[in-house]
Amino acid sequence: MRELLLGYGTFAMYYVMAVTLIYFTILFFSYKGVYSMIKGAVYSRFRSLSGSESAPPVSLLVPAYNEELTIIENVKSLLTLNYHTYEVIVVNDGSKDRTLQVLIEAFQLVPKEDETVRYAIECTPIRQVYYNPAYPNLYVVDKPNGGKADSLNAGINLSHYPLISSIDADSLLEKDALIRMARVYMENPAETVAIGGNVRIANGCSIRDGVVTDVRLPRKMWPMFQTLEYMKAFLGGRIGWSHINGLIIVSGAFGMFRKSSVVEVGGYRDGYPGEDMNIIIKLHRHMLENKLPYRVAYCPDAVCWTQAPDTYRILSSQRKRWGRGNLKNMLENRDMLLRPKYKVFGMLTMPYNVIFETLNPYFKLTGLLALIGYVAMDMTQWRVLLTFALINFLNGYVMAVGSLVLEEMAFRRYTRMKDLVKMTVFSALMFLGYYQLGVLWRLQGHIEFLRKNNSWGVMTRQSWNQEAPAVNNPSTVTTGGKIA
């Protein structure tokens, strides 16, 4: 037993060293990639480009399930983006609430009889397409419930343009977000199959007429932790992964895709969460198997604001769903693991995800059991344990500080000094329970997967307009659902 524990200790040490090395390498690539990304964005005159006919037309796909509280404001916001030619396709996925009715009423939509939907990819048949010539960019699709992936596939089938962009119905796009992404596409259209946008947490921010006007950190603990988590993932991770063309996910909240490539891979996978990761894996596989030059790019200055879960129940449900999705995707695509044919994706991205994301809870759990074993068998001292814990904390904190430096260097969205102090403090506090809960949720997600539970889980929406000031203010000012 002692030998086993000692062996495990050695293995754990190498595991930590490897994960640290990879984290730092990716962070290094993020720093390397961020300069040209940001300078390219700063020097580009988006005002003129957004009005340019050279920008490729885009179809925005907005799957909506029980979104009656937020959908109108979000669609209004989407209809006023700074972009030359685009359409907004809202797909009502058999909502049980009044999502479709509020859309019909708000935009005075009528059934569009002359619309022909070409079912290029499989999806639940569309019941009706609604339209109003007064809003020529807006289409609303009504279909029976089939899930998010199915809704996106329906939207693709209806879409009229060569680029598609998926957007969550509870998210707000910045006015220039689309043109910023299009710029990245236009720089290399021959190879770009997908572009990820930057998702930021809107809780705490002031929102006026569907636009985030004053960026503030969330007041509640759960969204605050998620703000830092997103910052670390999107800035510290995705910039680096995209730099080596190893990005495994483009957030479902905001991403842009070349439609022909998505159709070639059969569209989004239906019937299971994690469709945003799955589509990217399918694109990597398709391009690599056919030996086609390609890239999955990332555009950190194209920002989408989203409502983060602010209760334990909803957050845990979301994370369990992510855990299930991740496991399903890794199992489905295990053949890509360590196969030179799949280049960076097979040799680095997949192993990283399997070992450090999917299997992470098991390493953490066995590590804990081993620690108990060391103590029980008198194989260690408190000083050793403390040292190991400190290294673990400092490793993580270096990454957190690295992401904050990236944010400050490149974006500076949180302008106040007290925001920075709060972020540095919460980055440390995350190690006292939040990360551990993340491990637990992922493990629970895996258990749900084994029990074949593939439901979407709990998700509630808060209106952006909730508790809006009632008088003397024609526009709405909210703070992540609360009065500013």
Next chain:
Amino acid sequence: MHSNLHIAYAFIAVLLGVIVIGLTALYTMKVRDLRRRKAADAYLAKHGDWFTYVLANLDGEEKVYPPPGPMKEDELRVVQERLIGWIEQFRGEQQRKLIALCEGMGLVERQLKRLDSPFEWVKLDAAYYLGCMRSHQAVPGMMKLLASMRFGPMVFIVGRAIAKCAKYTEELRDMVHLLLAHKKEAQPLIADILAESELDCTPMLETFLRSGDPDRIRLSLAAMQKRPLPGSADRLFKLTAADEPDIRQEAARLLLKDPAFATEERVRKLLTHHDGEVRARAARAAGAYGLAGCIGLLRSAMADPEWKVRHNAARSLASLGEEGFAALCAAAETEGGPGAEEARDAIRKEMKRRELAASGREPGWVPVREGRGLGYEPFFGQKELLTER
């Protein structure tokens, strides 16, 4: 164990060091940023009257003078940013006056010096500002910079700067060649960059269109998105026979977009093109421009293997008056499989449209309905058509 712990302690010390450096950098940047914002606000307030003076005199004939007194480095940068913003907003004489003001303030000279810096990031920064200030002097330096750069977002920034500053078409041509050499099919973006130039690019684009180089042809086609090149119809028609699918499809799209270019003869030829995408566009154009002479070919297109061709042909036949409608009804009855289905679908939609038009008492339809019936009776009978088959 003892030595291992020492390694661990050393590792902790390194990590702590990195964190301290990171936090120091982070807070230093934040403090500097806050100071910079504060200083910028102060400088903008200080020069508020001068900015008003500049704006007020942009239309007059009088020269606009720089602000009085020497300026600090940061102050000059804030003023420069404001002026650059305006240069990008205004056009014509107002823009020229602002550029002359920048020259007078030594901003151009200053950026020209930076263009010779050994550091690429300084050169890029300078190229951006020189582009905004339309400095022709900077073109050779920027061209050298562009030629030395690896592909990335920044090559387009330098390319745009050159386009803004160029005074001769050759300079634009050189810039285009350098950008196209990266082989990234970024023609739409390059076309957008060319549109920034004050020069007339038409002769250059015409040369490209007539060249045998697919990349240059693509660029011309992309530029024609905004404005068609005069007298290019024949060349576009020839390009519909290009080997590259994207070129022939784009050529067909541009040709058929313009009713002056889309003559019946050309549309008829394109309806029998080997590329389904081209046939589909031609089928749509035939209906859109009311080319009744194409009805026979459209009727044949109802048996096309490509659904898009059948779909567009059906819609066009429906819109080509009674003759077209009769051909559509014939297709619905005689074509087998998807062709007939497409025809029936188009008939249903057209009937619905006519019903709606009739209920709204729109002229044009009522006499047809009352006088000659709906037009499909000889083929189906009234009830049959309106139900799904």
